[in-house]
Amino acid sequence: MLGSGLSSQVGASVAALAFPVLGPLGVVAVRQWVAAVVLVGFGRPRVRAFTAAQWRPVLALAVVFATMNLALYTAIDRIGLGLAVTLEFLGPLTVALAGSRRRTDLACAVVAAGAVLVLIRPRPSTDYPGIGLALLAAVCWGCYILLNRTVGQRLPGLEGSAAAAAVSGLLYLPVGAVVLWLHPPTAAALLCALAAGVLSSAVPFLADLLALRRVPAHFFGIFMSVNPVYAALVGLLVLGQRPDPASWLAIGVIVAANTVAAGTAAPLSAGRGRTP
Structure with missing residues (x-):
């Protein structure tokens, strides 16, 4: 589980190295294609x-796949890896807290909201x-998380996720082709984009499958919390970004x-939330 999180964040930092040449859109397109190949190979959807x-x-x-990764990578380009991944992590936190009336969860929500206000506090360099x-x-x-749960209920195995990844990859075909035509990639930039797809999609996907055979889903969800810390550390070491x-x-x-x-979440509210 720790290796999965580290691979994902290292992949994001490697992707950022290709932004000056390909831009976030070009890098995301390559990553989506890698994710589609990996998931279709394992899921074998009978569309x-x-x-x-x-x-x-x-x-x-x-559509969520396509939007999520583009929004995240563009945010990383603008505000840095650690801050972008930490703010993105509010998504699964909100799902975990939604509908709960327990005092512990209410306290978690209040504390997290205060921390977010600290992160986005106005400063001369704030990029809104x-x-x-x-x-x-x-x-x-x-x-x-919510859609993946629905897809899992309506389709067996990984067929639904694989089909969604394939459609998302197809959506990026014309856009990615135009970006690569207008901004011819260098060998280094293309290698970084491909490495990002492998490190942020293929490796975590396989590692998560192995981990979830050995630990309960809610325990896996707890370990996902290490991702913002990894992101901040990797951003510091690889990209020189200093929170x-x-x-x-x-x-x-x-x-x-x-x-x-x-x-403390109930089993039904635990979601993996892995981003392909």
Whole structure:
């Protein structure tokens, strides 16, 4: 589980290295293609047998895939890896807390909200569009968890997720082709984009499958809380992005709130929330 989270964040930092050449859109297109190949290879969806009731959540999930990763990568380009991933993590935290009336969950929500206010506090360098994109990614992540649950109920195995990844990859074909035509990739940039797809999609996907055979889903959800910390550390070491002390504290508070919420959540509210 720790290796999965580290691979995902290292992949995001490697993707950022390709932004000057390909831009976030070009990198996301390559990542979506890698994710589609990996998931279709493992899920083997029988799309011709899908009914309309099965296609509806699959298509919605595909749109969420496409929007979520583009919003996150553009946010990373604008506000840095640690802040973008921490704000995105509000998505699964909100899903974990939604509908709960327990005092512990209410306290987690209040504490997390205070930490977010610290992260987005006005400063001369504050990039509000970048913050907005990270919050859009958070909304998409929450929708991903709910839609993935619906898809899992209507389709067996990984067929639904694989079909959604394939549709998302197809959506990026014309856009990605134009971006690569207008901005011819260097060998290094293309390698970084492909590595991001492998590290942020293929490796976590396989690692998660192995982990979930050994640990309960809610315990897996608790370990997901390490991702914002990984993101801040990897952003510091790989990209030279340095959060100030208040931001480090806020990141720690959000991680703690998510850990408590996930650790005390009912089994039905636990969602994996892995972003392909």
